[in-house]
Every structure is written in C-alpha cells, then in structure tokens.
Amino acid sequence: MLLLLFQALFSKSVSAVNNGLAQTPQMGWNNWNSLGCDVSQDLLLDTSRVLLSSGLKDVGYNYVVLDDCWSDGRDNDGYLRPDATKFPRGMKWVADKLHDMGFLFGMYSSAGELTCARYEGSLDHEEKDAEIWAAWDVDYLKYDNCYHMGRFGYPEISFNRYNNMAKALNATGRPILYSLCSWGEDYVHTWGMSIANSWRVSGDIYDHFNRPDALCACDDPRDPHCVAPGTHCSVMNIINKVAPYVDRGQFGGWNDLDMLEVGQGGMDDEEYKAHFSMWAALKSPLLIGADIRRLSSKTLTILNNPAVIAVNQDPLGRSVAQIYRDQHVKKDKYGQGETQIWSGPLWRHDQLVIFLNAADEDLEMTTTLNDVFIHEGPEGSAPQTRDEFDVYDLWADRMEHHTAEQVLAGNHQYKNSWYNSTQTPYKEGLAKADPRLLGKRVGSVGPKHNVLRANVPRHGVRMFRLRNLTGGSPRYAMTKDEL
Ligand SMILES: *[C@@H]1O[C@H](CO)[C@@H](O)[C@H](O)[C@H]1NC(C)=O
Ligand SMILES: *[C@@H]1O[C@H](CO)[C@@H](O)[C@H](O)[C@H]1NC(C)=O
Ligand SMILES: *[C@@H]1O[C@H](CO)[C@@H](O)[C@H](O)[C@H]1NC(C)=O
Numbered sequence: 001m002l003l004l005l006f007q008a009l010f011s012k013s014v015s016a017v018n019n020g021l022a023q024t025p026q027m028g029w030n031n032w033n034s035l036g037c038d039v040s041q042d043l044l045l046d047t048s049r050v051l052l053s054s055g056l057k058d059v060g061y062n063y064v065v066l067d068d069c070w071s072d073g074r075d076n077d078g079y080l081r082p083d084a085t086k087f088p089r090g091m092k093w094v095a096d097k098l099h100d101m102g103f104l105f106g107m108y109s110s111a112g113e114l115t116c117a118r119y120e121g122s123l124d125h126e127e128k129d130a131e132i133w134a135a136w137d138v139d140y141l142k143y144d145n146c147y148h149m150g151r152f153g154y155p156e157i158s159f160n161r162y163n164n165m166a167k168a169l170n171a172t173g174r175p176i177l178y179s180l181c182s183w184g185e186d187y188v189h190t191w192g193m194s195i196a197n198s199w200r201v202s203g204d205i206y207d208h209f210n211r212p213d214a215l216c217a218c219d220d221p222r223d224p225h226c227v228a229p230g231t232h233c234s235v236m237n238i239i240n241k242v243a244p245y246v247d248r249g250q251f252g253g254w255n256d257l258d259m260l261e262v263g264q265g266g267m268d269d270e271e272y273k274a275h276f277s278m279w280a281a282l283k284s285p286l287l288i289g290a291d292i293r294r295l296s297s298k299t300l301t302i303l304n305n306p307a308v309i310a311v312n313q314d315p316l317g318r319s320v321a322q323i324y325r326d327q328h329v330k331k332d333k334y335g336q337g338e339t340q341i342w343s344g345p346l347w348r349h350d351q352l353v354i355f356l357n358a359a360d361e362d363l364e365m366t367t368t369l370n371d372v373f374i375h376e377g378p379e380g381s382a383p384q385t386r387d388e389f390d391v392y393d394l395w396a397d398r399m400e401h402h403t404a405e406q407v408l409a410g411n412h413q414y415k416n417s418w419y420n421s422t423q424t425p426y427k428e429g430l431a432k433a434d435p436r437l438l439g440k441r442v443g444s445v446g447p448k449h450n451v452l453r454a455n456v457p458r459h460g461v462r463m464f465r466l467r468n469l470t471g472g473s474p475r476y477a478m479t480k481d482e483l
Pocket of ligand 1: 019169170172173174
C-alpha cells in the first residue's frame with residue numbers, strides 16, 4: 001500500500017500547482033535575514049551585480065527576492081503602491097533591470113490585513129495585488145502569514161486563505177513562483193503542494209546552530225501540535241521538524257526550511273557547511289540571506305560549492321531521509337547534542353550519505369550499505385547492498401580561499417574556472433559526470449567492504465556521493481525519467 005503510494009507520488013513530474021516552475025528547488029537571494037526593512041532599488045541592483053560578478057548567479061542563484069517594507073499603502077483604485085523613496089522608479093523598472101541581467105524578480109506580501117512589519121497586506125485583496133505584480137513582471141511571491149485575522153487553526157481554513165492567492169496568481173496568466181510562508185501551521189506539508197511551489201515548515205530561522213530559544217516555542221520540535229512556530233528556530237530545530245515528512249517535497253513543490261544564514265556571523269565554518277549541506281540535501285529552496293555586498297571569501301566558498309548544489313538540483317528530486325539518530329552523545333552548554341545519519345537516492349542510481357555530528361565533540365561516525373539502503377529493503381535485503389560504489393567527498397574540492405579572494409576582487413582570470421549552470425545545467429553536467437559536480441573520490445564500498453566511516457568535526461557534516469559502478473539495481477520509486 002505504502003509502496004504504491006510512493007510510486008504514485010513519484011511517477012510523474014507534473015506538479016499539482018501546475019505552473020511549470022520549481023521543477024528543482026528555487027535558488028536566489030532574499031534581503032530579510034541580513035537587512036530586514038532596509039530595502040531600496042539600489043540594494044537590489046547592487047546585490048545583483050555582485051551575484052553576477054562572483055559567479056553566484058551562474059552557479060544557480062537566479063531569483064532576487066525583495067522582502068517586506070517595500071510598499072506605501074494603496075492608490076485610489078485599490079492597487080498597492082511602492083514606497084517612492086525606496087523605489088523612486090517603480091517596480092516595473094526594477095524588474096526590467098533585473099531581467100536585463102538575467103535574474104528573476106521576487107516580491108513579498110502577507111495573507112493578512114497587514115504584513116509582518118505592518119505594511120498593507122493582501123488578505124481580501126488577492127486579485128488586485130496579483131494583477132499589479134503581474135503588470136510589473138514579477139516572477140515570484142513570498143507570501144507570509146502575519147495578521148491573518150484569526151483565519152487559521154484548521155487545515156482547510158489556511159488552505160482556502162492561501163488558495164485565494166494561488167487562484168489570483170494563476171488568473172494573471174503569468175507564471176509566478178508561489179512560496180508559502182505559513183510557518184508549518186495547519187499541516188501545510190499535507191496540502192501545500194496542491195497550490196504552491198514551496199511551503200515553510202517552521203517558524204523563522206535564526207543564526208544559531210542548535211540553541212533552543214523561547215521564541216521558537218515547541219520544546220519537542222516533532223510535536224505536530226506545536227502552537228507557536230515562532231521566530232528563533234535553530235538549524236537543528238528545523239532539521240528535526242522536517243525529518244518526519246521529508247518525502248513531501250516533489251517536482252514543483254518543496255519543503256522550505258527558510259532562508260540561509262550562511263555568512264551572517266553567528267555560526268562557525270563547520271556549522272555553516274552543515275546548515276548548507278542539510279538544506280541542499282533536504283531539497284529546500286536555497287535563498288541566500290547574507291548581505292551580498294559584504295560577502296567574505298569563506299562565505300562564497302560555501303555558497304558556491306557546485307557538488308553540493310548539484311545534490312539540491314538533482315533531477316530525481318528526492319530528499320535524503322534520516323536512517324539513524326543518537327541522542328546519547330556529549331551535550332553542550334545548552335543541553336543539546338546528537339548525531340544523525342541521512343541517506344537518499346540521487347539520479348542514475350547514485351546515493352547520498354550525510355554524517356551530521358551535532359554532538360559537542362569531534363567524532364568518528366560509521367554506517368554500512370545495509371543501513372544506507374534501509375529504505376529500499378530492511379536488513380540487507382535491498383538489491384543495492386550488492387552493488388559497487390565509488391565514494392566521493394562533496395566538500396573536498398571547495399574553492400580555495402585565494403581563488404575566492406580573487407573572484408571577489410573582480411579578477412576575471414578566475415571567472416570561467418568555476419561551474420556555470422547557465423551554460424551547462426546541472427542535469428547535463430551530471431549526465432557528463434562533470435568532476436566539479438562529483439567532488440573527490442576518496443574510496444569505494446561494495447558487498448565485500450560495506451562500511452563507510454569518517455571523522456566528523458563537532459557541529460559539522462561529511463557528505464558523500466556513492467557513485468554506482470555496476471549500473472545500479474532498480475528502485476521501487478522510479479521517475480518517468482528513469483523508466
Ligand atoms: C493555471 O492553472 C492551469 C490549470 O492547472 C494550468 O494549466 C496553467 O498552466 C496555470 N497558469 C499559470 C500561469 O500558472
Ligand atoms: C556563464 O555562461 C553564460 C552563458 O554562456 C555566460 O553568459 C556567463 O558570462 C558565464 N558566467 C561566468 C561567471 O563565466
Ligand atoms: C551508473 O553509473 C554509470 C556511470 O558510472 C552510468 O553510465 C549508468 O547509466 C548508471 N546506471 C544507471 C542505471 O543509471
């Protein structure tokens with residue numbers, strides 16, 4: 001029964017929302033995490049120039065998304081009006097500029113009477129708001145959940161409130177990526193894919209790896225009855241929240257773990273690598289949250305790792321799932337500490353394995369092929385346990401610090417050396433086994449040597465692509481692509 005359900009879910013690449021967008025998780029930048037309400041047309045254009053010159057656009061980050069605080073009430077006809085100080089030339093002008101540079105333009109509103117920062121909201125104004133965004137050539141809507149006037153508390157109420165905007169966007173005839181920001185409320189993971197391209201699974205992320213905070217209220221992040229999703233949710237809190245329903249993401253509709261904090265300063269390098277790796281592997285949209293105009297070379301070399309992004313943009317569109325969790329490890333001053341192992345299928349019978357060490361010390365972590373393929377068949381019964389794989393480390397070929405410095409300084413001799421997905425989409429690169437997408441070969445596993453082992457730094461990950469050598473055994477959940 002469950003098997004049949006999975007087959008049905010993954011057998012076609014048409015999504016329920018049916019606007020043709022987000023066939024892989026969307027990528028881009030959003031100003032909120034670093035700049036909040038400090039928005040302007042200059043910010044968007046300056047940011048776009050750096051996204052272009054640093055190669056980030058061509059590695060995949062092509063949506064420039066403006067968050068809250070851009071509007072100035074409504075005009076006499078009831079249409080939203082941009083703030084003339086922040087956007088003196090209007091939104092159509094901004095959209096044109098971004099399109100000229102090859103970007104897509106995202107905007108923000110809330111399914112409430114006000115937005116979260118108390119600007120005009122879109123509740124009961126859906127048609128006019130969608131109409132004006134389409135007239136401005138907007139390509140993306142992040143749709144928040146503040147001031148909804150009590151219209152929540154039961155899935156169908158939230159569904160209807162968000163569906164009104166889905167219908168209004170559709171009626172414009174312009175494909176507009178629809179990103180729900182309803183904080184995981186009202187079981188959005190059970191209905192989001194019917195009307196939207198992504199849906200947030202938790203309260204807002206904050207720039208900490210695992211510190212519990214009263215503002216991210218749910219003590220047990222797996223509690224489905226959590227009533228206050230909150231605003232200070234750590235990386236580990238969000239990972240644990242999505243763990244029970246990672247399989248809900250599919251072509252055209254994805255679990256959204258919230259925008260990236262990479263480069264904001266609250267986490268160390270290993271923590272940011274872990275954050276980025278898990279977001280990629282869980283098939284979350286990847287929206288950079290840092291201020292791109294002040295990008296450090298270290299931040300650049302996390303965000304631009306094509307071997308990790310290729311996992312996020314993998315043509316099979318399947319998330320990793322948790323295969324192991326151990327909470328009996330060294331705890332830190334917040335009482336937090338655990339280790340997890342995640343595994344999931346990649347296109348063409350490769351497999352992704354992630355060791356996530358959230359314990360308060362460096363650890364050696366181990367798994368076996370039997371466990372890596374446990375979701376294909378328990379206790380070594382999966383046919384894949386008899387296949388041979390090469391093991392590739394997806395962080396081994398991270399861009400060198402020196403190279404990143406040169407790129408950020410605008411030294412063009414480095415410009416063409418990195419992965420360019422505008423030129424070679426990830427699917428094509430993977431089909432050609434482009435070494436930049438595979439990382440570095442560090443060993444092999446198979447029926448004779450079926451143990452995978454790695455030293456994993458505190459609050460870090462090791463991320464491995466198991467590359468099929470024997471052609472690959474069939475899986476129960478195939479896509480049309482593979483048949
Ligand atoms: C509107 O919805 C219809 C029916 O699902 C779909 O075929 C069409 O592509 C959608 N149009 C846009 C612009 O999203
Ligand atoms: C990537 O390829 C596109 C298309 O060929 C090209 O216009 C662009 O300049 C390239 N980007 C970089 C960073 O080299
Ligand atoms: C397994 O990988 C090889 C390259 O190593 C590839 O040629 C082959 O198509 C893959 N097998 C399947 C079933 O996709």
